[in-house]
Amino acid sequence: MLAVVPPPVTVRVPAKVNLHLAVGDPRADGYHDLVTIFQALSLTDEVTVATADDPGVEVHGEGADSVPTGPSNLAWRAVRVLAEHVGRDPDDPKVRVVIRKSIPVAGGMAGGSADAAAALVGLASLWRLEVTRDELADLAGKIGADVPFALYGGTALGTDRGDRIVPVLARHTYHWVLAFDRRGLSTPEVFGELDRLRADGDPPRVGEAEAVLEGLSSGDPRQLALLLGNDLQAAAVSLRPNLRRTLRAGVNAGALAGMVSGSGPTCAFLCTDGDSAVRVAAELAGAGVCRTVRVAQGPVHGARVVGTEEAPRPAPPEVHA
Ligand SMILES: C[C@](O)(CO)[C@H](O)COP(=O)(O)OP(=O)(O)OC[C@H]1O[C@@H](n2ccc(N)nc2=O)[C@H](O)[C@@H]1O
Numbered sequence: 264m265l266a267v268v269p270p271p272v273t274v275r276v277p278a279k280v281n282l283h284l285a286v287g288d289p290r291a292d293g294y295h296d297l298v299t300i301f302q303a304l305s306l307t308d309e310v311t312v313a314t315a316d317d318p319g320v321e322v323h324g325e326g327a328d329s330v331p332t333g334p335s336n337l338a339w340r341a342v343r344v345l346a347e348h349v350g351r352d353p354d355d356p357k358v359r360v361v362i363r364k365s366i367p368v369a370g371g372m373a374g375g376s377a378d379a380a381a382a383l384v385g386l387a388s389l390w391r392l393e394v395t396r397d398e399l400a401d402l403a404g405k406i407g408a409d410v411p412f413a414l415y416g417g418t419a420l421g422t423d424r425g426d427r428i429v430p431v432l433a434r435h436t437y438h439w440v441l442a443f444d445r446r447g448l449s450t451p452e453v454f455g456e457l458d459r460l461r462a463d464g465d466p467p468r469v470g471e472a473e474a475v476l477e478g479l480s481s482g483d484p485r486q487l488a489l490l491l492g493n494d495l496q497a498a499a500v501s502l503r504p505n506l507r508r509t510l511r512a513g514v515n516a517g518a519l520a521g522m523v524s525g526s527g528p529t530c531a532f533l534c535t536d537g538d539s540a541v542r543v544a545a546e547l548a549g550a551g552v553c554r555t556v557r558v559a560q561g562p563v564h565g566a567r568v569v570g571t572e573e574a575p576r577p578a579p580p581e582v583h584a
Pocket residue numbers: 281284293294295296297299371373376406407408409410423424425450451454525526
């Protein structure tokens with residue numbers, strides 16, 4: 264009898280921005296304790312997993328040339344971790360992974376982590392596994408600190424390495440403009456630069472996460488804008504001084520506030536509403552301070568199967584600088 268090959272599964276997964284990112288001292292394991300508030304944005308990658316005799320990874324779209332297709336690809340690491348967990352051979356998982364990227368590579372928006380989370384959700388469906396999202400989140404934390412959040416999406420508090428996730432209620436939709444830089448930044452280098460800045464002086468630290476949580480519950484973007492903060496911003500700007508100009512240009516264009524997203528170099532600008540975001544995006548693109556400008560909304564849900572039949576969605580609006 265012929266074995267039935269299950270159809271490929273496609274998962275859509277969001278980028279993140281950190282509304283609040285408080286970084287503690289370096290730990291013995293090379294990580295830093297974090298208190299962070301994530302928000303998932305409507306800038307998404309799509310990852311398709313399929314049963315195949317020629318296993319491997321293909322990458323298309325935004326920054327595809329700089330994404331490894333070998334064992335260091337984070338989606339492939341997810342395949343291996345899940346295969347091992349369910350007793351399949353991680354060296355021969357008989358899976359092909361196709362990644363269509365819109366999230367900037369090494370941009371501080373957790374694009375690689377998103378692809379790993381998508382691969383976990385896609386394979387759980389392809390292999391018809393009885394696993395809960397919390398079980399997947401435990402596996403996700405083994406792949407990288409940002410991977411668990413991409414499973415949940417929404418708005419959430421992250422503690423420990425940023426991988427312990429508690430959802431936060433945020434019903435209001437926020438409108439963002441994202442400015443992609445010409446080159447990426449390495450996350451460990453940015454954490455290292457913060458340690459160096461702190462050894463030399465005392466760069467300002469963000470306040471308490473509670474104020475941001477209250478700001479979120481108000482639903483007023485003007486109030487939230489006053490509370491956004493990122494301890495890694497000083498380090499990212501120190502490594503990439505041109506970001507100062509980008510941040511200034513976004514605020515001059517009418518954004519309520521601008522910040523470096525995570526470890527950078529992408530800058531995220533919070534706007535009053537959707538119309539304002541489109542105006543800010545157009546003006547920022549004209550200022551010539553960055554490579555590409557996009558608008559996005561948040562929060563959106565985490566990694567989700569979009570099925571096998573659905574036609575490809577048009578990419579979110581893009582304005583070339
Ligand atoms: C900056 C953030 O994007 C904020 O959400 C994350 O903290 C980064 O998470 P990530 O890229 O998934 O990080 P991982 O791939 O797990 O770790 C890469 C490197 O970043 C540094 N790292 C990451 C997370 C953390 N809490 N402390 C760290 O010091 C470490 O040098 C680590 O070796």
